[in-house]
Amino acid sequence: MTGQSITLQPVAHVIGGRVEPTDDYWGGTQAIIRINGSLFSTDSTKGLEEFSHLEVVFHFHLTDKSDLPLGARRPRDNPDWPEVGTFGHRNMRRLNWLGVSRCRLLKVDGLDLHVEDLDAVDGTPVLDIKPWFTDFGPRGLVHQPTWPTEMLSNYFAPRD
Template structure:
């Protein structure tokens, strides 16, 4: 079953990182500029009451031929087990979608000032949602040990 779904950006990331990297996103500040003319200041009314956002974006700079549908080790590290595409969170996705949770620092008109957004300058943003703690994981979340090893420095302070 195949159907096309059309989406268009509602915003773009301004500032922050210029190049995608695997680690050291901690403290990275950027602006999510809502630039779709359909949105007005009413669109963000009340958003400043939230501490965090969930942002859906498009991995716009990735090599579209670099897809891996089968199992492979994260970051090509032979010390970690091979897992399938749905066991990864990287940019090698069929629809090139990323999801990030970041701190909302302030709302300035249609500019959302954020920290720890792991998207780069110019990234098209497809959706923005406030983070509701009740929508977080329920039960007792768990993951394999290699994930913690891989992400040790992911949100460590930027080394630049």
Template sequence: MTATFTVVPVAHVVGGRVEPTDDYWGGTRSVIRIDPERFTEESVVGLDAFSHLEVVFQFHLTDPADLPPETRHPRGNPDWPAGGSFAHRNMRRVNRLGVSRCRLVAVDGLDLHVEALDAVDGTPVLDIKPWFGAMGPQGEVREPAWPSEMLADYYTDPCA
């Protein structure tokens, strides 16, 4: 099971935040700039019909050695149960991959203007997909209470 593969970014995040933070991503505007050396504007034809995107990116500022093998409490809060690496969604991941769903504000050539993308300026974008509501979770969604408590301000606009 140790096959490797190479992934080349299709785009980079331009603007928005310069440092990752735990909360207050609401109102954050940035641009996903698609690589013009590899793609033409035909690659985004039809994308403007969608309100949201699903973006796969690399947590490029994360130290690859910072992956504790032991369970840990979310955000270090002992009131929330400790969980293993795959029970978290933060940047401390084996392959340093992130997935975000953000609002597509505008398509301008190969620049995708987005809001509430929780990736910082310079982030390598590995894939961009339109969000299909029909591809969302099927059936009843189950989760413990702590993620809602922890993320209560995640998409709050700090300027509002």
């Protein structure tokens, strides 16, 4: 199985919201996830308005593909935080350049999904959209080191 590649086709694109990816201040950012009308009809969004949140899988299309450190490094190059490996991060530097975001669903308008707090920028290819089921949330005790909480203290703060 190693070396096997896959081909993915975007199901939608992000319209509006932020135009540049940044590390913080995504709170209150509103955008539209516009589903591809040549592939999907409005039946594809039927019932989606009953959900408060979506889980969105997208491609980090604006990142520098040559910046791919696969070994351990410090989050945001902060010397106060420990070195962690590729799979100990959630940033864009991933072999397949995939992001996962959970955002609020504000409104369904045909094939336009109006969302808030989606940390993807205008033009981002969306690979999949799923309603958030609370039943798929973590089970059992959740724990993490302190550095992610410190690092993300302003992540969903409103942009001034």
